[in-house]
Amino acid sequence: MFTVVSENSSATFNWLMTELMKNPQVTAKAQAEIREAFKGKKTIEESDIQKLKYLKLVIKENLRVHPAVTILPRACREECEVDGYTIPYKAKVAVNIWALGRDPQYWEEPETFKPERFENSSLDFLGNNYEYIPFGAGSRFCPGMNFGLANIEVPLAQLLYHFDWKLPHGTNSDDLDMSEMPGVSVQRKNKLYVIATPYNPPIEG
Template identity: 50%
Template sequence: MHLRLGEIDNVIVSSPEIAKEFLKTHDIIFASRPSLISSEIGCYGNTDIAFAPYGNYWKQLRKICTQELLSTPRVQSLRPIREEEVTDLCKSIAHNAGKPINLTDKISQVSYDIMVRACLGKKSDEKSLFTKIVREGLQNVSVFDIADVYPSIKLLLHLFTDLRRRVEKHHEQLDTIMGKIIDDRKRASAVKIDEGEKQEDLLNVLLKLQSGVSLEHPLTNDNIKAVLMDMFGAGVDTTTSVVDWTMAELLKNRIILKTVQDELRQVFDDKGRVDESNFDELEYLKLVIKETFRFHPTVPLLLPRESREPCQINGYDIPAKTRVLVNAWAMGRDPKYWNDAQSFKPERFLEKSVDFKASSLEYIPFGAGRRMCPGTIYGPVIVEFQLAMLLYHFDWILPDGMKPEDLEMTEVFGVASRRKQDLYVVPIVSRPLLV
């Protein structure tokens, strides 16, 4: 589909066949990003991983991200953090057993706490303020700015809207806090691990690269801030959304809920606790998570791409600077590829072999091609551990006699797709936490 939005040509891709042309065959042509107001300001002039223009600087960041920040060894090194934070979450839930709780809010908070510690080290009042401002800033990123589709008069348009002022205000607050955190860390020692932390946080990794490695494009403090903002922007809302959608779907589908809980309790009852070393045995939980990514992709329209030069696809001329939006939501529900596509059925993946690495383009929850999200290891690990803990230790019922079919499943679209209403549930302790 071609859409002319303001002054900008947009191509909407909604089928795997055509997606292959954009994301695989001609991927190099569509490997760049448009510059948007929110990314220009919030991402330090588009110097982050997500919105940096395609080129050597972006390639360097991508390599750093995949090898140093989100590799399998690095994600495994963060295991003590996620175990401690999710255990604290479950203790909080157990304290309120038998009473309605806002599970969405609790899931969101633990996702932020995990990311703060992974990126910046120990939690503190300053980092709690940082979390609060990040949350507010992500809401601004989700707002459509008319100036992005009328770039020739964007300065005039910003005289009549306050979005740019809001984005700049939040950016200034975040920049001040992040600048202080980086300066404090440098003074303490760029390579020293904070006392009390057993693993290196991501800020330490970036500072080591800044000071000790000969990079083609040396990392400035602003570059480091931009990368850390990506970690929060891409790693918090998305994992929160997946866990929240999964819990909602399980409460609507009690047979599926029982099946996944039976599996968890069969695997972990001998230990009396959830242990990541046994996660290879959780076949059904993995199917449930895959189905959530299909049915409720965290980014329904993948981050926009922009053509770097003219080309021809499927007989159509695509001019340079055309924006491309890939409709992952539509492809994940295409009846040509998915039997009973509008139903939540984890078992479908017993017969359909797909993964998070875009081996099949009808299933691309993390995108595909050069600009594919590098969080294919980090995201599923966080989601899997949170769900395993919540479903092993607790039984769940809806409050006030609500029936499963009455559960609100309306979506709100932003950077990540989320449920319109927070999920309120009543937890019942089934397997007490061992302390």
């Protein structure tokens, strides 16, 4: 329980910062949205987050390419047939969320980080579309989804509102290290170093 709560959220957050560093145009668009929506505010509250449509798309796209849980282990309850293969009773089946999220059969340019792909799409987090199941699907669906999302949306919005971000001198966004470390949650293999510069929003009044 403690592992899924902290590890899944921290893995997701690490990858989000990585993708934002790798895709400065996405960062600029997300920051413009946040700074326009909260112009004149000293800080961001949880209730403000609903205004941030693009930020939510960024989080959605990040969970497509970097699902914190990559494999769902299952056991077959009765013999059945899938795509012409007989799956015997009790067979162990691994549902690969990572591969589904990058399958070119379902996704245009799957390796490109493009939050806009979700703009006019009905795909949600609820496990109704099997090509996109970052919180699982069915009876073992993640019960912490709403908490997990709020846990990412609020701090991310605050970090993007209050700071500008860049990579350390000599690091290029094109050759950012994207190595993964397998585990309960898929974390970055190596640390991500970023430089934060405080941004002082113009305060009204």
